[in-house]
Amino acid sequence: MTTLFYLLGYLAVVGFIVLAVLRLRAYRKASPLHVRWELYPVPHEGPKANYGGSFMEDKEWWNKPRHISHWGDIKAILTEVLFLHATFEHNLKLWFRTYPFHFGMYMLMGGTIIVFLSVILQFLGVDPQGGFMTFVGNVISAVVLVGSFGIVGGGIGLILRRRADEGLKRYTTLEHYVNLGSFVLFGLLALCAWAFNPSYFDLSCAFIANLLTFNFEPLPSCFFTLNLLVGFLVLILIPVTNMTHLILKYYMYHDIRWGDEPTNYSEANKQAIGKMLKFKTTWSADHIAGPNGAKTWVDVATTNPAAPKE
């Protein structure tokens, strides 16, 4: 049984990575170069970003060097990810519920990274009972408490909101409840494990050390074991449900909403356009297929379906 538990742990971690990579790969492969579809304000436009302006406001912009403020992009994405700025601005009632939920998630994600690094340090000889590790243990203890409360409170708030708001209710599916419910259960079990064990940090370190050394020892806490089992489920749910935005948001902002790079600035883009124009299209409408059926996009673009028939 214990072995199965650890196998599920490996499966969850590997599964998450593989599914996340597949998601990213599918995005990258969807098009060698999609059309520009930017939406202003684009934060890397420097001072123009303050009012939503772009390089296209400049006379003969193609003769001017392109200035991209990467700091502008970083600032905007950090504001969005860390504070859920768009939800705050456009859906305040939801923000009061979703922000604690996301904040709690960030805390536990950050906590997991700290625990992982602590285990590595312990492998390298840092004393688990020493002052530094005690300090880290206290930090993790606080992080788990605050993070779990955030997830449970925010998660329950989101579920209730989806039940109460007629507009949201129409669009809420079983999957929403499964996702949110899994997180709430995960948070509740984390709180129980925190409350009924001497140190959540020690439990976490033991589990990660066992995982890294293939030492399939049973964990001493029932609550913690259940907490992890639900955690495995949550890890797999992220890339296969709409929670995949955790993985794809970067592209949806940087590559689509802010993707305003003019083609002539890139040789690779020119190559990509040539490749895409040679794709065969199978659209059936008369003005595309014509009498001879499938053809390439070059053929389509250079054919005039309204020209007099010869």
Add this chain to the structure above:
Amino acid sequence: MKDNLQLKDVSTAEGQMVSIDLKDIPRLPLDVEPMPWRPLTDEQKENTACILDEVCVLNIPKPKSREEEEELVNKFLNGMRKLFTTENNWTFLPMLQTSMDNCVQCNSCSEACHLYEMSGENEMYRPNFRSEIFRRIYKQYVKKEPLAKWRYGDMGLNWKTVARLGELAYRCNLCRRCAQTCPIGVDNGLIAREIRKIFSQELGIYPRELHERGTMNQMKVGSSTGMTPDVVKENVEFIDEDYTEITGVGITTPFDVQGADIMLLHNAGEVMAWPENIAAFSLIFQEAGLSWTLSSKAMAYDGVNYGVFYDDAQTARIALQHMMAAKELGVKKIVIGECGHAHKALTVIADRVIPFEYQVPRESCYVTLRDIVVGGRLKLDPSRNNFPVTLHDPCNAVRLMGIVQPQREILHKIAPMFREMPCHGVDNYCCGGGSGFAIMTRNNIEEWRGNISGRKKFWQISEAFKDCLGPETKKYICAPCSNCKGQIREILEHNDLYSKNSFAYGGLVELIVNAMTNVNPGFIKWEGEEE
């Protein structure tokens, strides 16, 4: 008809699914009365699938047998499958796919939509309503996700679903204001356009104004207006003569000047409906001493590209011809006239569709005009524009291209009583005619534009002029986009706001010419003034 509309109703409701009660439509400070819906004729009810609401854009033939019903559904599904392949949709697939997979249905986009707000928050107009139906069909029938019915609810797919979804794609102005608010980056405007593509590119179903009378006409005779090259040259010659007399300045619009610096690309609708706009451009460019020309090549004297509203193939074909004409003339750049969607189609969309070797740099006329006005190349007297002026921001040029300040720099220079609308710049609202509606007048589409889609714009206008509403003060609505002008004209005319409120509307160039000291005063006319 459903009061408590649910997503599944799209496949189950009998007859007309939704009715917009005019009592629910917000009232405005301006005298803009709701227009009663005209009932569908018996012939329409019998033969067309007008089963969504009071409006009917696509006129999809009603299936007469089980076989025809199945054929419609199968064709739609085939199109949907193609839409999700790289070969058929390399242009938009990444955006579509991410919008399908990542929406968490938080409804943050709802409040941003002028249609949702001005329909009295009718559920059908929630930006996510159409998207979620499409998303569920995709997951259940195309992607065939495991346990899709259980996870998302069973979405029925029959001929009614298809017909209503097609119509739903045309209850959106594609202004993408909703996309601006999405915390994740989902784009409901894009989804509406992608659904339009399935209907056009696979089923051959489109609004006739966009296709037969739009892109196909442009490819057949040279312009969606029906003007041939000879006719357009002749008309512009008449415009030159007329406005030489009106302005007191000799105007000659050049055509086909080989090696000119600029090829100016007008929306040809201006030639027929707003000749003062053509004359004003010619006068400004001439007086500023620019080296410029129009093209008389078929398609290249008409900057419109209605393909961007519904069909990628048509978009590419027209954009290519615009570029080729400029290449043949050997100009250094194309300057796009006062037409928002022409800006977007040729500058942004064409950027990654037309191979670079065929591209000619494109510049917005707002930028060129800013250079002329702010650079002091014209003698201007701003006191000639001593009346309240407000500016409409065309979505395509502003929110979707970030061209915000040049037009304002001009107005600050020439219009001393310029004032912004609330929610201006990239936060603007669509005029209500966006994505092709400005040129459609049938099956309650006019009523829809007056009652719902154009209503928020008139709220903005009334707010901008709230200190001077009424017939006493002359006011100017500056709308530097042909389609937007068409929509604004319609509301002004229908509600008699020219005389009730002394509104005039027009572009940016008309205001510039109105301030030129070497031009006879009074280029802009208000109701009751002599032409």
